[in-house]
Amino acid sequence: MRVYRCYFLNERDRIEAYENIEADALHEAVDRAFALLRQQPKHHKAIEIWDGPNRLYPARRRRPGRSRISIAG
Numbered sequence: 001m002r003v004y005r006c007y008f009l010n011e012r013d014r015i016e017a018y019e020n021i022e023a024d025a026l027h028e029a030v031d032r033a034f035a036l037l038r039q040q041p042k043h044h045k046a047i048e049i050w051d052g053p054n055r056l057y058p059a060r061r062r063r064p065g066r067s068r069i070s071i072a073g
Helices: 026-039
Strands: 002-009 015-023 046-051 054-057
Touching (some): 015 026
C-alpha cells in the first residue's frame, strides 16, 4: 500500500489543507480524496494527489501554444 498526499485547493488554486491517503492504486486514492473533498468546508474547490515530488492528479497539462510539433512552410 502506498501513501499519497492529497492537497485541498481553494478557488485560487492555493493549498488550504492536506491529508495523507493510503491506497493500493492511484484511482483508489483519487476516489478517497473526492470523498474527503465532499466532507470539507465549502472553500475547498479542488484536489491534487502527489506521490513524493510527483503530481499525479490532475496530471500536468501542457501550456497552450507550447507544442513540440511545428509546421515548416
